[in-house]
Each structure stands twice: as C-alpha cells, then as structure tokens.
Amino acid sequence: MPPMGYRQIAAALRAAIDAGEHPPGSRLPTEAELAAEYDVSRETVRRALAVLKAAGLVTTATSQGTVVARPPVRVRLAHYATAADPDRPGRDLGPWETACAEQGVTSRVEVTGVDRVPAPEQVAELLGLPAGSEVVRRGRRMFAGEDLAQVQESWVPADVAAGTPLERPEKLVGGLYAALTAAGVELAAATEEVAGRGPTAEEQDLLGLPEAGTVLEVWRVTRDRTGRAVEVLHTVSDIRRVARVYEDLPIG
Incomplete structure (x- = not known):
C-alpha cells in the first residue's frame, strides 16, 4: 500500500x-x-x-x-434577547461574556473607542437617517481566553444615546441592549444578515488568521416598538472561534 x-x-x-x-x-x-x-x-x-x-x-x-483547539464559542440570538432583561441572572455580563461563561471559556471585552461621528452611508441607510447624520459609534474587541475572537462596531442615533452610558468611553455593564433598555428604549425586533468571506489584510493580522482563513460577517439592525432603527451592529468573527446559533425560528 x-x-x-x-x-x-x-x-x-x-x-x-x-x-x-x-x-x-x-x-x-x-x-x-x-x-x-x-x-x-x-x-x-x-x-x-x-x-x-x-x-x-x-x-x-x-x-x-x-x-x-477548543470548539467555537456558540453565540445564541437568545443571549442578546435576554440581555434586555434587567432582572436576569448574570445581568452584569454582556452577551459575549454570557456565552463564554456558559461554555467554560474565560473572556473579556475591550472598548476600542467611543465617539460621535457622521453616519457612514450604509449605516445611515440601515438606520433610516439622512446621510451624514450624527451617530454614536462604539468599537469593541471580544476575546475567548487570550485569543481575539471577534471585533464589533455599533452605531446608535445621537439622540438615543445622548446623556446615557452609550456615549461614555467605559465598557457597558450588561452589554449594549441592557444600556438601551436602561435608557428607556423598548426593544422589539432584530434582523441579521450573516455571510462568510475572506478577511481584509487588516482583519487577517488582527485576528491572527491563516492564509486561507475565513471570517463571519454580521450586520444587525435592531428596532424599537415603534419600528425605529435604534442600533446597527457590524461584527467580524474568526470562524474558527465563533459560531452563531438561531433557535426556535418560526416556520410558515
């Protein structure tokens, strides 16, 4: 043989x-x-x-x-939905930290920047705002153990974030949904578009990806009970370290 x-x-x-x-x-x-x-x-x-x-x-x-290697951290949509509940167990943890804790993985979240900026064209369109409208941008990095697993940017309309922890530079206790809820926003629905793609050179270096690496890209729009878009989230994940799970989706 x-x-x-x-x-x-x-x-x-x-x-x-x-x-x-x-x-x-x-x-x-x-x-x-x-x-x-x-x-x-x-x-x-x-x-x-x-x-x-x-x-x-x-x-x-x-x-x-x-x-x-350890299996990817399974991030369930329910981790975001329950983050809006101020009485939930572990309410000081954001969705990423909750997902990691459930799977016995140490984690941390670093805030890389918080500022007021004109909304990028795609973000303004998703938020239903005129181009260049002022928004609060929050950048974050999520680690599983010592490995950088994903990077995120969120944009919130400036009038929604005004006077709340959303526009402060420190980490949000309980995550962004918890902060929106504490600010009086009644969250109702979220839409996510998920796709795999090759990384940019910057993403490859940042996430430590191999030459044939792949990232998982997510664009999410969150709306309140009036139908207004109150947040746009962009996530780029190392597909080796993160899996997204959607459970009990309605059929028909």
Missing part, C-alpha cells in the same frame, strides 16, 4: 479529534511520532497539521507542540 498523503493524514487526525480520542486542550503526538505512525516524512506531517490549523482544529506553540 502506498504511503498516505497529507490530506489523508489530516482526515484521519480530524476523525480522531471528532471521536474524542484527542480532547480539546490535549497535545497531539509529535511530528516525529506521527511520521513514524503513518510511515511518512515529517514534511508530510507538517502539511497535514497545517490543514488542521487552517480549519481551526489545532493550534501550535513552540513550548506546547500541537494542541487540539
């Missing part, structure tokens, strides 16, 4: 990971051990491991070797 190719080895290792033979956080055998097991060169093993790394299944570190 001819020796296995690197894609076959990658498939075999992936099957072993999926079967639980190599649980998250465990180390795979060394390159030398794998080369001996499959009777191939170490270069073939390296190419197989590169396939797994590009798929987000393993990470590599000089001190630890090749480690099986």
Whole structure:
C-alpha cells in the first residue's frame, strides 16, 4: 500500500479529534511520532497539521507542540434577547461574556473607542437617517481566553444615546441592549444578515488568521416598538472561534 498523503493524514487526525480520542486542550503526538505512525516524512506531517490549523482544529506553540483547539464559542440570538432583561441572572455580563461563561471559556471585552461621528452611508441607510447624520459609534474587541475572537462596531442615533452610558468611553455593564433598555428604549425586533468571506489584510493580522482563513460577517439592525432603527451592529468573527446559533425560528 502506498504511503498516505497529507490530506489523508489530516482526515484521519480530524476523525480522531471528532471521536474524542484527542480532547480539546490535549497535545497531539509529535511530528516525529506521527511520521513514524503513518510511515511518512515529517514534511508530510507538517502539511497535514497545517490543514488542521487552517480549519481551526489545532493550534501550535513552540513550548506546547500541537494542541487540539477548543470548539467555537456558540453565540445564541437568545443571549442578546435576554440581555434586555434587567432582572436576569448574570445581568452584569454582556452577551459575549454570557456565552463564554456558559461554555467554560474565560473572556473579556475591550472598548476600542467611543465617539460621535457622521453616519457612514450604509449605516445611515440601515438606520433610516439622512446621510451624514450624527451617530454614536462604539468599537469593541471580544476575546475567548487570550485569543481575539471577534471585533464589533455599533452605531446608535445621537439622540438615543445622548446623556446615557452609550456615549461614555467605559465598557457597558450588561452589554449594549441592557444600556438601551436602561435608557428607556423598548426593544422589539432584530434582523441579521450573516455571510462568510475572506478577511481584509487588516482583519487577517488582527485576528491572527491563516492564509486561507475565513471570517463571519454580521450586520444587525435592531428596532424599537415603534419600528425605529435604534442600533446597527457590524461584527467580524474568526470562524474558527465563533459560531452563531438561531433557535426556535418560526416556520410558515
């Protein structure tokens, strides 16, 4: 039988990971051990491991070797819906922190900037505002462990944010929906457009993506009970580290 190719080895290792033979956080055998097991060169093993790394299944570190990655953080739409409830358990946590906590993943959220700006053309259109209308922009970075998992920008009409924590530079306790609710906004509905795409050069560097990496891009518009758009959210996620879950959607 001819020796296995690197894609076959990658498939075999992936099957072993999926079967639980190599649980998250465990180390795979060394390159030398794998080369001996499959009777191939170490270069073939390296190419197989590169396939797994590009798929987000393993990470590599000089001190630890090749480690099986933890599964993506599953962010459910319900994490946002319940954030508007001031009496919910864990109300000090935002949706990202809640999702991570439920899955035993340490997390943090960094605010990268809060300012008043003219609404970009696409944002103004989504908010139903004249081009250039003043909005409050909030930038954030979300980490799973030490890994940057996603970056976000939100835009809120200036009159909605005025005089509230939404226009202050510190992190919002409980997340943006909690802040909107505390400001008296009655949230009613959200629409999300989700797509996968290749990263920009800036996104690739920021998220530490491999050459063939993919990001998950989300545009969300949130409306109040009058139908007014009160927030536009743009999220770019490392598809290896974030999954979005939509549950109990109506059919028919």
